[in-house]
Amino acid sequence: xxxxxxxxxxxxxxxxxxxxxxxxxxxxxxxxxxxxxxxxxxxxxxxxxxxxxxxxxxxxxxxxxxxxxxxxxxxxxxxxxxxxxxxxxxxxxxxxxxxxxxxxxxxxxxxxxxxxxxxxxxxxxxxxxxxxxxxxxxxxxxxxxxxxxxxxxxxxxxxxxxxxxxxxxxxxxxxxxxxxxxxxxxxxxxxxxxxxxxxxxxxxxxxxxxxxxxxxxxxxxxxxxxxxxxxxxxxxxxxxxxxxxxxxxxxxxxxxxxxxxxxxxxxxxxxxxxxxxxxxxxxxxxxxxxxxxxxxxxxxxxxxxxxxxxxxxxxxxxxxxxxxxxxxxxxxxxxxxxxxxxxxxxxxxxxxxxxxxxxxxxxxxxxxxxxxx
Amino acid sequence: xxxxxxxxxxxxxxxxxxxxxxxxxxxxxxxxxxxxxxxxxxxxxxxxxxxxxxxxxxxxxxxxxxxxxxxxxxxxxxxxxxxxxxxxxxxxxxxxxxxxxxxxxxxxxxxxxxxxxxxxxxxxxxxxxxxxxxxxxxxxxxxxxxxxxxxxxxxxxxxxxxxxxxxxxxxxxxxxxxxxxxxxxxxxxxxxxxxxxxxxxxxxxxxx
Numbered sequence: 001x002x003x004x005x006x007x008x009x010x011x012x013x014x015x016x017x018x019x020x021x022x023x024x025x026x027x028x029x030x031x032x033x034x035x036x037x038x039x040x041x042x043x044x045x046x047x048x049x050x051x052x053x054x055x056x057x058x059x060x061x062x063x064x065x066x067x068x069x070x071x072x073x074x075x076x077x078x079x080x081x082x083x084x085x086x087x088x089x090x091x092x093x094x095x096x097x098x099x100x101x102x103x104x105x106x107x108x109x110x111x112x113x114x115x116x117x118x119x120x121x122x123x124x125x126x127x128x129x130x131x132x133x134x135x136x137x138x139x140x141x142x143x144x145x146x147x148x149x150x151x152x153x154x155x156x157x158x159x160x161x162x163x164x165x166x167x168x169x170x171x172x173x174x175x176x177x178x179x180x181x182x183x184x185x186x187x188x189x190x191x192x193x194x195x196x197x198x199x200x201x202x203x204x205x206x207x208x209x210x211x212x213x214x215x216x217x218x219x220x221x222x223x224x225x226x227x228x229x230x231x232x233x234x235x236x237x238x239x240x241x242x243x244x245x246x247x248x249x250x251x252x253x254x255x256x257x258x259x260x261x262x263x264x265x266x267x268x269x270x271x272x273x274x275x276x277x278x279x280x281x282x283x284x285x286x287x288x289x290x291x292x293x294x295x296x297x298x299x300x301x302x303x304x305x306x307x308x309x310x311x312x313x314x315x316x317x318x319x320x321x322x323x324x325x326x327x328x329x330x331x332x333x334x335x336x337x338x339x340x341x342x343x344x345x346x347x348x349x350x351x352x353x354x355x356x357x358x359x360x361x362x363x364x365x366x367x368x369x370x371x372x373x
Numbered sequence: 374x375x376x377x378x379x380x381x382x383x384x385x386x387x388x389x390x391x392x393x394x395x396x397x398x399x400x401x402x403x404x405x406x407x408x409x410x411x412x413x414x415x416x417x418x419x420x421x422x423x424x425x426x427x428x429x430x431x432x433x434x435x436x437x438x439x440x441x442x443x444x445x446x447x448x449x450x451x452x453x454x455x456x457x458x459x460x461x462x463x464x465x466x467x468x469x470x471x472x473x474x475x476x477x478x479x480x481x482x483x484x485x486x487x488x489x490x491x492x493x494x495x496x497x498x499x500x501x502x503x504x505x506x507x508x509x510x511x512x513x514x515x516x517x518x519x520x521x522x523x524x525x526x527x528x529x530x531x532x533x534x535x536x537x538x539x540x541x542x543x544x545x546x547x548x549x550x551x552x553x554x555x556x557x558x559x560x561x562x563x564x565x566x567x568x569x570x571x572x573x574x575x576x577x578x579x580x581x
Contacts, residue, residue: 056406058410059405059406060402060403060405060406061405062405062408062409062410062411062412063410063411063412064410064412064414328399328402328403329399331402332395332398332399332401332402333395333398348388
């Protein structure tokens with residue numbers, strides 16, 4: 001039996017209705033709250049990630065990193081952001097002004113929109129859309145259009161090359177990514193992220209998808225890194241060859257949008273890996289056991305609050321462990337060439353993910369109990 | 374068929390090898406995170422310049438005989454020696470002496486050839502100015518005592534890697550007042566003087 005858990009929306013609307021508001025008004029009043037909350041969460045997540053990136057990069061290179069802006073340099077990303085905010089907004093003379101402006105917006109919006117389906121608990125997400133994870137895949141294919149647009153509109157050879165590379169990379173890595181997700185979806189019989197997580201939380205960490213989908217996990221992580229243009233695959237902005245790729249001509253707030261987009265995308269990918277493969281908000285041991293040990297009824301409000309906060313902490317913790325791994329990878333791996341990148345995508349990841357999908361289907365038919373029949 | 378299987382096994386092996394090397398690489402990166410930063414926190418910590426460091430040139434006006442040897446040996450004839458002949462005493466009278474450190478390459482030739490040792494190298498290297506003309510030091514500026522890393526109370530002096538004892542990589546572990554690793558030139562000279570008469574050292578014998 002799956003407990004409904006904490007339902008803030010229901011509680012909020014009931015509270016408002018008890019004040020005499022109609023059901024519709026209560027719903028409309030509720031709507032902006034989770035959106036703002038998730039937007040804030042995403043932005044804070046980016047700030048933390050930028051800070052972590054700088055500090056961990058420094059540590060990996062035996063430096064100290066930002067130290068004087070706030071305690072341990074915690075305000076450094078704020079300072080960076082503020083600098084970009086007040087910087088002059090430059091549109092190159094012979095660039096296409098409209099596309100140049102539209103590009104970064106098209107890159108950022110789908111990434112933020114994808115947070116719609118990221119659950120931090122049973123009811124702690126903006127909307128439990130039925131197509132869930134598929135929505136994310138669909139939204140993430142809008143991004144290369146924006147990248148191509150900004151690369152083309154900049155009227156700069158580096159930007160154009162960067163944009164083309166970004167598009168080629170995103171498109172070729174989307175296929176194995178989708179196939180890896182498909183295998184998970186097949187096991188949980190649902191596209192909804194909530195159902196995917198719930199299906200993994202039967203027996204603590206032993207029931208996480210990573211044990212049933214180890215190959216899928218690796219494929220997904222590699223593809224996620226490629227989609228985020230993180231270091232082994234950061235060809236679109238390879239600074240030694242392309243200055244900054246499609247970002248070359250951007251400054252100020254438009255550059256900040258790209259910057260924000262890439263980091264939100266990284267956090268989002270890490271969150272989705274934790275949701276698809278690492279049990280999402282699930283505690284390493286089933287939370288129901290904790291309630292029996294603590295002698296607290298599972299449905300008591302206090303325990304529900306406790307379980308809810310544990311869920312958020314677990315999701316964020318798993319995601320940030322993956323972010324940490326991504327940062328370590330950044331300082332470990334060299335950048336691949338474009339032909340190696342496409343080779344890996346089409347000749348390695350694509351066949352392997354297809355095989356993975358077929359094997360998952362076969363296992364699902366053979367062992368319906370273990371593979372979600 | 375066998376060839377195909379062989380290819381597949383080769384492919385799998387390569388994939389696993391790649392994963393193995395990647396893990397090894399990450400282990401190295403991860404290991405570095407626990408180490409102490411190797412960077413010098415510059416305005417608060419400074420490295421003690423090495424012996425024979427060629428920094429800003431110090432000049433003693435009273436020792437100078439205006440012979441202009443420094444100008445001759447300088448690759449670009451940089452020092453400006455402003456003197457006049459005193460007709461009565463029939464001696465040169467030095468009025469001004471200046472070196473432009475914006476142009477100087479700190480080769481040390483002037484110091485090397487100065488017959489009266491009125492020029493010397495210091496360990497001062499912070500010569501940044503807002504205006505390049507203020508790098509043109511006259512005899513007063515050249516005669517100022519050099520600033521010193523070890524005596525500045527606001528600076529933590531650190532030894533350079535070459536001056537650390539064996540097996541110590543972190544200058545923070547050593548007091549800057551500790552004697553440096555190895556012998557000083559004067560100590561080596563003393564040691565050579567002591568060992569030479571007994572002829573016990575083969576090294577010195579063979580050199581002779």
